[in-house]
Amino acid sequence: MNGTIQAPTIEYGLLAPMLVVFGAAIIGVLVEAFAPRYLRSSIHKPLTLLSLAGAFVLTIWQARSGIPTKPAAMGAVAVDGPALFIWGTILVLAFVSVLLINDEGHFVASASAVPGSAEEERALSEGATHTEVYPLALFAVGGMLLFPAANDLLAMFVALEVMSLPLYLLCGLARRRRLLSQEAAVKYFLLGAFSSAFFLYGTALLYGYAGSVDLAKIGASLGAVGGQDTLLYIGAAMLGVGLLFKIGAAPFQAWKPDVYQGSPTPITALMASGTLVAAFGALLRVFWVALGGLEWSWTPIMWGVAILTMVTGAILAITQTDIKRMLAYSSIAHGGFLLIGVVAIGNQQQNASALSALLFYLVAYGFTTVGAFAIVTTVRDAGGEAWHLSRWAGLGKRRPLVATVFAFFLLAFAGIPLTSGFFGKYAVFQAAVDAGATPLVVVGVVSSAVAAFFYVRVIVLMFFSDPAADGPSVVIPGGTWAVGALATLATVVLGVFPQPVLDLAHTAAQSLFVR
C-alpha cells in the first residue's frame, strides 16, 4: 500500500481477433465521418470482410500455437479451447451474413425519415444508403466474440450490451415494411434492456455472495460462504433469466418471432446464427464454471426450461403462416435441443463430450440457418420479400434449384440423416443419454418429429402445389448466391463427412473452460 498502482498486463496477442474486429468497427465509424458519401460503401465492404477474415486467420493461428491454460487480461477474458472454437464459428457465420448484407436493397435509405414522407422520397431519389450498417454489424460481432469468452460477470455484461445495442438499431433498418421493422426494434430493445437489468441484478447479488464477479472465484466460493444462500439462489436465477432471454428459451421466447420477422433478413441471419452461438457459449461458461458446484439445484430447472422450449417451439411453429416466423419458432426449438446438452453435465469426460457435441451442433445449425434466411431474401414480391407461406406454393416447379436447396436446409433442421442436423442432434442426444437425461432425449426426439411435420409441410407446398399465376419472382444477387452455395456445401459436408469438425470440436472441448 505505497500508493503506486500496478499496471495491468494485457495479452494483446491473445485478444487480437477481438481487437481486429473492434478496430475495424472504429475505422468504419471514422469512414462514416470523413469519407464522401459515394465512396463509403466501397470502403466499408472490403474493410468489413477483410477484418472478419483477418480475425478468423488470427483465431486459427492461435489455436495452432497452443491453447492458453489461464485467463488473459487479468482474468477478465478466457481465451481457451471452447472460446477459440466459438470465435471461429462466429467469425465465419458473420462473414457469410455480411455477404448477405452487401447485396443491395435490404436497408432503408434514411431511417429517420417517416415512411411515405417527402423526406423519404428525397432520400430515395438521391440514392442514399445507410452504410452505418457495416460498423454496427462489426460492433455486434465484436460483442459476440467477447460474450462467450468473458471470464467475469462485468466483462460479460459489457459484452452483452455491446452485442445487443447495435442489433437493436439494425433491426429497425429494413427498407420494406418499415412499420414492422421499427416495431421489431422497439420490442427487441425494451425486452432486451429489461432482461439485461435482470442479468445485472443477478451479477450484483452474486457479487454480494462471493465478493467477486470472477467466474472462477464465484465457483470456488460455493459452499465456502455460509448463511447467504438466498443471495446465491436469487442471483443465479436472475443471471439465468438474462442469459436464457438471449437464447430465446421458453418462457422468455416471446420476442424471437416478432424480431426475426420484422428485422431485415440479413440481420435476422446474423442474429439467428451469431447471437445464438455467443449466448450458448456464455450460458455454458456461467453455469459450468461459476455455478458448476450448484449443479443439483439448477439442473431440474434447466430440464423444465429445455422441455418447455422444445415443445413450445415445435408446436407453435406448426400454426405459422409466415416463413420467417416459422424459422424463428424453429430456432426456438433448436435452442431447446441445445439446452439438452447444457444439462448433460457430469464428470470431466462427460462434460467434454457434451461440450464437443454442443459445439458441433452450433456450427451445423448456424450454417443451415444462415442459408435458409439467404433463400428467404431471394423470393420476392412487388412489395419486397414474399413471407407468406402461400406465396411459396409451387416454387419447386418454377425455380427447382432454389426450392431444392431450401428443402435441403429444412431437412437439415429436421435432422434427417446425411445432413449436418442429424449428426448435431445425434451427438447432443448421445451425450444426454450418457449423463442419464434419457427422458429429456425422449421429449427431444418427439419434438423433432413434430418439427419435421412443419418442415415437410413447406416442402410439400413447394413441390406438390401448382404455382400461382402472379407468383413471386426469384432474384439471386451475387452475394446471396455465394451464401447459399457455402451453406449448402457446409450442410452436405458436415452431414456426409463430419469427422474433421467433430474431431476439432472434441479437441477444443477436451481442455474444457479455463478457470
Place this chain on the structure above:
Amino acid sequence: MTTHYLVLSALLFVIGGVGVLVRRNAIVVFMCVELMLNACNLAFVTFARQNGNLDGQIIAFFVMIVAAAEVVIGLAIIVTIFRTRRSASVDDVNLLKY
C-alpha cells in the same frame, strides 16, 4: 447497517420491474428499466462496502456508461417509431403477432 440499502435497492428494482410490466408509454417503460439499472448500482456499491473491496464501486461506473449508451439507442428507436405512428404507447405496436 448495509441491509437498509439492500432493501432499498430491491424495492427500487421491483418498482422498476412492475413499471415495465404495467406502464404503456414506451418512454416511461424505458425509464423504469433505467430505474432497475440504478437499483443494481446501489446494490453493487452496498456490497462493495460489505465485502470490503472496491470492485463493486468500479462496476457501478461501467454500468453508468452502459446505461448512457442504452439511453442513446433507446431514445433513437422510440423517437423514430413515435414520428411514424404519432404514438409512443407500447399497446399500439401490435402488427407483429401470432
